Amino acid sequence: MLSFLGQWWEKNRENKLIQEMRLENNLANPRPFASISDEELASFDGIFIPGGHAPLSDLGNNPELGRILWHFHNAGKPTAVICHGPYAFMSTKHAPNTPQFAYKGYRITSWSDQEEKLVETLKGGTVPKVESTLALEGAVMVTGAAQKAGAVTVDREVVSGSNPMAAEGLGKRFVEMLQEGERVKGA
Template sequence: MAPKKVLIVLSDAHSFPLKKPASSSNDKDQIVQQPSGFFLMELAKPLAQLLESGAPNPLQTPTVETLLAFAGNFYERRHENELIDRMRRENGFDSPRPFKSISDEELDSFAGVFIPGGHAPLQDLGDDPELGRILKHFHNKTKPTAAICHGPYAFLSTKATSPGEFAYKGYKLTSWSDAEERMMETMLGGEIEKVESSLKDSGAEMVAGAREKAGYITVDKEVVSGGNPLAADALGKQFLKMLSEKA
């Protein structure tokens, strides 16, 4: 049986920065806030598999970013919205805890950590020292760590803690790729921070390509990561397996 407590880290942001190019040579580029949140499918699919492990404990206020992943599949979207509504009622999604309220001693009670995607992590998860402290706990104790899409951007927060080193240097990781982000930039008409490049520049070995875009996951030591919603099922299954093996 898998351990009972899994920490779920959700961005508290309702938007992310989008750099809009100047309309003329006399104007300056503008940073606008693009509405966003966590990506519903990337939370709901692994969450449905993890519920048998016990009640997850979200830290941040969830806001939902659906994009186009549910196009033509109304019933799947309704089912996953119902699951999140249930978690709001029963497991504290509407009363999240700030990172600093989780002590080092309490972290010992958690078996693993899960970070879903959506663009919101670009706003507030990449440089938070308290989140960096939390992630270093799971890293140092080799506790299963799952992140998908923009979720791996949160790993950069480990650089915000002393001595400022990236905890996942040399790890093989998969995230939302630069190529996929450029497609979003075309849709939104602005420049977006690149998760893949940011992690690579910090020392991660990024795994991308056709397999990543088709939903394959990457496992390295205690970390399982995936690039987009297509990886949600496989990531959830692998995370649950790692939790069971660690127990």
């Protein structure tokens, strides 16, 4: 969760929203990826993969998430990832019947290796590096001052951001992409 730096109203607003989501969307007991059928995937317009360390430990080698990401990739449906989230793209290598990386040649922004090394130095330990791992698979990693200041990268159906400062821009662009998809369907 973001550090609210004394912004009591914002903290309370977000905590209330999280509580409502828990009650309305059953966030306490999420569905396993395997329970989402290919037919059901056809009814979804986009997918968002958040950051944090979960993609590093739980998602990068998950064959069912790989299947889901291949669906969105093949259908050209919007896919949004932020921070460590792009590491989940590694799951496409583990998907049934498609043992390859789906995002080779894509321009992607993620949490950088430099940022991760700084956190490792401050907090100790090591974790897989998103930026270099994706680059080894053939992704074109977009880096620079603009990305660190919250810029987002869009390449085909993928919108990506490097860190929490990119969240607002990523969210706006993702919604635009979803709306563009709706216009295409309605045409």
